[in-house]
Amino acid sequence: MKPFVFNTSKSIQFGAGQLGKLGELAKAQMGTRVMLITDPGMMRTGIVERALSILEASGVTVEVYADVEADPPEAVVLSAVEQARAAAVEGVIGLGGGSSLDVAKLVSVLALGKETLKSIYGVGNVRGPRLPLILVPTTAGTGSEVTPISIVTTGASEKMGVVSPVLLPDVALLDPELTLGLPPHITAATGIDAMVHAIESYASTSANNNPLSRMLATQALALMGRSVLKAVHEGDDITARSDMLFGSMLAGQAFANSPVAAVHALAYPLGGHFHIPHGLSNALVLPHVLRFNAATAPQPYAEMAPYAFPELAKYEGQERAAAFCDRLAELSAACGLEQSLRAMKIPEDFLPRMASDAMNQTRLLVNNPREVTEADALAIYRAAY
Numbered sequence: 001m002k003p004f005v006f007n008t009s010k011s012i013q014f015g016a017g018q019l020g021k022l023g024e025l026a027k028a029q030m031g032t033r034v035m036l037i038t039d040p041g042m043m044r045t046g047i048v049e050r051a052l053s054i055l056e057a058s059g060v061t062v063e064v065y066a067d068v069e070a071d072p073p074e075a076v077v078l079s080a081v082e083q084a085r086a087a088a089v090e091g092v093i094g095l096g097g098g099s100s101l102d103v104a105k106l107v108s109v110l111a112l113g114k115e116t117l118k119s120i121y122g123v124g125n126v127r128g129p130r131l132p133l134i135l136v137p138t139t140a141g142t143g144s145e146v147t148p149i150s151i152v153t154t155g156a157s158e159k160m161g162v163v164s165p166v167l168l169p170d171v172a173l174l175d176p177e178l179t180l181g182l183p184p185h186i187t188a189a190t191g192i193d194a195m196v197h198a199i200e201s202y203a204s205t206s207a208n209n210n211p212l213s214r215m216l217a218t219q220a221l222a223l224m225g226r227s228v229l230k231a232v233h234e235g236d237d238i239t240a241r242s243d244m245l246f247g248s249m250l251a252g253q254a255f256a257n258s259p260v261a262a263v264h265a266l267a268y269p270l271g272g273h274f275h276i277p278h279g280l281s282n283a284l285v286l287p288h289v290l291r292f293n294a295a296t297a298p299q300p301y302a303e304m305a306p307y308a309f310p311e312l313a314k315y316e317g318q319e320r321a322a323a324f325c326d327r328l329a330e331l332s333a334a335c336g337l338e339q340s341l342r343a344m345k346i347p348e349d350f351l352p353r354m355a356s357d358a359m360n361q362t363r364l365l366v367n368n369p370r371e372v373t374e375a376d377a378l379a380i381y382r383a384a385y
Contacts, residue, residue, distance in 0.1 A: 004210035006257045007165045009135075009146045009172040014246060016238060018175040019136065022051055022093070023058025029170050030091025030132040033061045035084045035111075037104040039068040042096045047138060047178055051095055063087040065107075068100045071271050071278065073153045077106050077117060084111040091132035094169075097190070098142025098278070101135045102150035105167040108133040117152070123363065126164035133169040138178045140231070140244035141190025141279050143197055143252015145172035159268050161363060174249060176242040184232045188335035189279030191228040191244055195221060195308070195328075196282045197251035200260035203293070203300035204367040213258035216250045218307040223247035225308035232335050261368035263289045265361035266377060269354040276344055283337050284344070287329035288383040292376065294321040297369035301325070341385045351381040 013021065026034055034055070042048050043066050055062050065080045084092065084107050092111070094104025108130040109115060120126045135145040144150075150162045182190075198217040201209075227243035234240065266289060267281035276284070294301050298321035305324035306313040312323050333339055342348075355378035359365070365372055372380075 001211065004208050004212075004257070006210060006212050007148060007168060008253050008256065009168050009170075011171045012146070012174070012249070013171060014174040014249070016175060016177045016242070018173050019051060019178060020054060022134070022136065022173060023054045023060060025134060025171055025173065026055055026060050026091065026093065027058050029134060030060075032059055033063070033087070033089050034091045034093055035063045035065060035080075035087065035089040035107065036093045036095055037065045037068060037080060037107060038096045038100050040066060042066070042100070042138065045181060048095065051136070063089055068096065068103050070099050071151070071153045071159070071275070072099050072103050074117060077103055077110070077152060080107045081110045085113065089131070091134070094133070094135045095138065097137070097139040098144040101137060101142065101144035102152075104133065104135060105144075105150045105169070106152070106162060109166065120162050120164070121160045123163040126162065126166040128166040130166055134171045134173060135169040136173045136175070136178070137245070137248075139182060139186065139190045140179055140241070140248040141193040143194060143248050143255070145169060145174065146249055146252040147256040149256065153272060158357075158360070159272055172249070174245055176238060176245045179241045179245055180236055180238070182235065184235060184336060187235060187244075188228070188232045188332075188337050189277055189283060190248070191224060191231060191279075192283040192286065192332055192335065192337065193279030194244070194248035194251045195224050195228070196263050196286055197255040197260060198224075199290070199301075199304060200263055200367070201251065201255035201258045202304050203297070203369050204258045204261055205369055206259050206367045209258040213254040216254040218304060220247040220250035220254065221304060221308040223250070228331065229334060259364070259367050261364055262293070262372050265364040265368075265372070266354075266358045266380060268361055269357040270341075270344075270346070272357070273350070273354065274344065274346055280337060283332045284339075284341060285380065285384050286332070287325050288380045290325045290328065291322070291383075292372075292380055293369045294318070294325060295370075300369065341381065348385060351385065352378055354381055
């Protein structure tokens with residue numbers, strides 16, 4: 001077995017009702033003055049109000065930053081950092097979807113004033129230390145609570161990543177009850193996103209692709225393959241919601257250590273230029289990227305297929321890999337997600353620009369099972385159109 005490195009969050013606490021522990025955890029980990037980072041949509045759900053009550057009952061004073069945007073721009077991160085410094089907070093709590101958790105990670109580092117956002121872009125550039133950090137996901141999708149990655153939108157449409165184990169939180173607190181009110185479309189997009197994490201991690205050509213990540217990826221696919229449709233169409237089913245949240249976390253652990261590839265690279269221009277939610281962006285290009293990959297590298301997809309879709313075990317090799325790609329497209333449609341770039345009103349003459357932009361995602365493309373040229377990227381976008 002080749003050497004590998006596997007990092008994950010220090011403590012993972014999972015189960016219905018776990019939000020009730022937030023106050024005692026915060027007081028033990030952080031002290032009595034914390035910042036809670038979330039977004040305007042979360043402020044309307046009642047979940048933030050519950051969290052604040054739990055924290056305040058434990059004697060914790062909370063500074064709230066609630067202006068996180070999807071695909072957070074640099075200005076949001078810097079605004080949250082400024083507020084955290086002004087309030088002299090002793091710790092940071094991220095509550096919400098992946099964008100809120102990503103911002104919380106960065107604030108925990110930058111609030112100390114020892115590093116700048118521009119200096120930590122890239123892989124391994126965060127020196128630390130950081131403030132104590134607790135992450136509480138309310139969607140089953142990004143796995144951000146167990147990944148050492150934050151994504152920031154720079155300029156008009158470009159995305160940059162900060163990748164460092166320093167960003168892993170002290171506690172990942174996962175309560176499936178917090179996902180019960182998630183609308184079907186968001187449940188679907190985030191669920192497919194999590195499945196993409198597992199699929200790309202398993203097939204990744206990263207030097208750190210490892211048996212632990214592959215094991216986590218297949219277990220994630222088994223959980224989510226059986227539960228995503230029920231979570232979408234029967235959103236109050238706590239078993240399905242638990243499967244999705246746990247599966248999303250497992251997929252997050254997998255790709256945090258065996259990184260994702262061309263699906264994400266081609267999805268980023270969709271979000272950057274057209275503000276399509278990240279999970280939906282992944283879903284739109286997923287089957288087309290996988291068909292491209294499977295033409296020359298079918299084995300990982302053939303190996304994964306029966307975990308997500310047990311009925312595919314009757315096929316073998318290339319046929320099973322092809323069936324896997326088709327079933328993923330069918331699953332996305334059954335979840336109610338849009339199925340083409342045309343449906344998203346993306347101008348066809350803009351596809352070459354997106355193909356060019358996708359080539360900038362070298363950090364991701366290097367992990368793909370098949371080399372992707374700019375012409376290949378354009379062909380994939382045309383297939384998705």
